[in-house]
Amino acid sequence: xxxxxxxxxxxxxxxPGRQGPGRSAFPGRCRPGLPDPPSPLPDDHPGRLxxxxxxxxxxxxxxxxxxxxxxxxxATAKNLAAKNLxxxxxxxxxxxxxxxxxxxxxxxILDDRIIGLIQERMAVSAVIQEARISSxxxxxxxxxxxxxLGRFRDALGKPGTALAMTMLELCxxxx
Numbered sequence: 001x002x003x004x005x006x007x008x009x010x011x012x013x014x015x016p017g018r019q020g021p022g023r024s025a026f027p028g029r030c031r032p033g034l035p036d037p038p039s040p041l042p043d044d045h046p047g048r049l050x051x052x053x054x055x056x057x058x059x060x061x062x063x064x065x066x067x068x069x070x071x072x073x074x075a076t077a078k079n080l081a082a083k084n085l086x087x088x089x090x091x092x093x094x095x096x097x098x099x100x101x102x103x104x105x106x107x108x109i110l111d112d113r114i115i116g117l118i119q120e121r122m123a124v125s126a127v128i129q130e131a132r133i134s135s136x137x138x139x140x141x142x143x144x145x146x147x148x149l150g151r152f153r154d155a156l157g158k159p160g161t162a163l164a165m166t167m168l169e170l171c172x173x174x175x
Contacts, residue, residue, distance in 0.1 A: 118167060125171035140172055 091097040133139055145168055152164035
């Protein structure tokens with residue numbers, strides 16, 4: 001069995017998947033659990049590189065990459081994958097590590113949806129604010145903001161108020 005180890009030198013460590021000027025991206029999962037993009041090469045093609053440890057391959061932005069092949073027994077590769085997962089999750093057992101890994105995947109999906117909804121709310125708020133100002137009204141409707149604050153406080157308690165304040169500030173800017 002062959003395990004491929006990639007040494008990556010990132011110009012922005014800690015932010016895999018982000019793109020910027022002069023960066024290249026390696027194909028693969030940006031987070032565990034997401035499907036791999038289709039490869040243009042068939043599975044049995046000699047030019048296609050595969051890895052024995054595929055469950056945790058992140059998408060990384062990098063400016064340089066070096067690939068080294070090491071031959072290891074299948075059992076060792078499996079142990080490396082399990083050890084890697086338990087180290088990433090902080091779990092003491094492989095079973096707990098898998099539960100944590102699956103739950104983290106779900107949280108990442110939820111976070112992506114929340115971010116998308118907040119961005120949509122920001123766009124809708126901009127339309128409302130522009131219409132209000134162009135009609136001669138004020139930039140901010142404090143009565144409406146108090147309604148939103150109350151709704152978040154009722155649903156989430158005191159931390160909900162802070163969350164709503166942050167969201168309102170994102171949508172309208174600072175007063």
